[in-house]
Amino acid sequence: MMQATDLGFRYSRLRPWLFRNLGFSLERGEILSILGPNARGKTTLLKCLSGLLAPREGQVHGANGIGYVPQDHGAGPSFSVADMVLMGRTRHLRAYQTPRREDHDAADAAMERVGVAGWAARDYSQLSGGQRQLVLIARAVASGCELLILDEPASALDLNNQSRVLGVLSGLAADGMGIIMTTHHPDHALHVSRNALLFVGSHDVRWGPTDELLTGPALSEVYGLPICTPTVGTLSGERVIAVPDFGPSCRACPVPEAVGAPLAELPLHISSRKEHL
Numbered sequence: 001m002m003q004a005t006d007l008g009f010r011y012s013r014l015r016p017w018l019f020r021n022l023g024f025s026l027e028r029g030e031i032l033s034i035l036g037p038n039a040r041g042k043t044t045l046l047k048c049l050s051g052l053l054a055p056r057e058g059q060v061h062g063a064n065g066i067g068y069v070p071q072d073h074g075a076g077p078s079f080s081v082a083d084m085v086l087m088g089r090t091r092h093l094r095a096y097q098t099p100r101r102e103d104h105d106a107a108d109a110a111m112e113r114v115g116v117a118g119w120a121a122r123d124y125s126q127l128s129g130g131q132r133q134l135v136l137i138a139r140a141v142a143s144g145c146e147l148l149i150l151d152e153p154a155s156a157l158d159l160n161n162q163s164r165v166l167g168v169l170s171g172l173a174a175d176g177m178g179i180i181m182t183t184h185h186p187d188h189a190l191h192v193s194r195n196a197l198l199f200v201g202s203h204d205v206r207w208g209p210t211d212e213l214l215t216g217p218a219l220s221e222v223y224g225l226p227i228c229t230p231t232v233g234t235l236s237g238e239r240v241i242a243v244p245d246f247g248p249s250c251r252a253c254p255v256p257e258a259v260g261a262p263l264a265e266l267p268l269h270i271s272s273r274k275e276h277l
C-alpha cells in the first residue's frame, strides 16, 4: 500500500537532517505506529508521506487517496460538526459543486463510526480539544481514503476516548484501510500495530515488528529514562505495557535506596486487574 525507501529530510542545507535512510513498507489493513521524542521529525515524516513536503532524498510509492489528520492546534472555524465532516468529501466534488446525497450519507456514516453523530449540530469551534480531534478523524474517514495518516490522534483524549479511537482505527484497518499514526503512547502501538517505526536518532530510525522493536532497553534509550515492558492481565487478555520510571519524584515508590539501582532490581508495583475481579 505504501513503500518508503531511503527517505531523508532537512528543512534547509543549514539545518541538520531530521532523518536519513528511512525505509518501511505498509500492507493494506495494517496500522503502523511512529514513535520518538519531541521534535525528532515525526510530523515532518508524515508530511513527506502525505505529499505536503517533498523529501530531500529517497522515494515514497503507494496510495493515491490519503486522508491526513493533523495535530489539533486550536478552535478552528465556526462551522457545525456536520459541515466539518462533510468537508472531507471535497475531493469527490468539482469546484463550487454542492454536496450530493451520497456525500451527506458518507459524512453521516463517518460520524456514526467515530461516535460523533450526537454532536452533528454543534459548533465545531466550541468543542473541547479532544472532541475536535474525534471530529477531524471523522472528516478523514468521510473522505473515503485508502490510507489514513494521523498525527497523534489520541494526544488530547481521555482514556475512554483513546479506547474508542484505537477501536475505530482497528476497525478501519480490518476493512482494509492502511493507517499510519504518530503516538507518544508505546502502549497504543503495542496494542494495535504489528509494525512500528522508532526514531532513535536522525541516522537511526528503526522499522520492525512492534513486539521486537519496543523493548524496555530500546524505549529507555530513545526516551532517556528507564522503561520496562511487563506483561499484565487485563479483562481482554494478557498485554505487554510500557511502564516508565519517573525517578525519585514518584509518590508511589518512596524507596530511597532503590534510586539509582539497576532497573531489574527496582520494585515494580503492577497489579493485574484480573487479581481484583
Ligand SMILES: Nc1ncnc2c1ncn2[C@@H]1O[C@H](COP(=O)(O)OP(=O)(O)OP(=O)(O)O)[C@@H](O)[C@H]1O
Binding pocket: 011, 018, 036, 037, 038, 039, 040, 041, 042, 043, 044, 045
Ligand atoms: N517549517 C519548518 N521550518 C523549519 N523547521 C521546522 C519546520 N517545522 C518543524 N521544524 C523543526 O523540525 C523539527 C522536527 O519537528 P516535527 O514537528 O517534525 O517533530 P515531531 O517529532 O513531530 O515533534 P512532536 O513530538 O513534539 O510533535 C523541530 O526541531 C522543529 O522545530
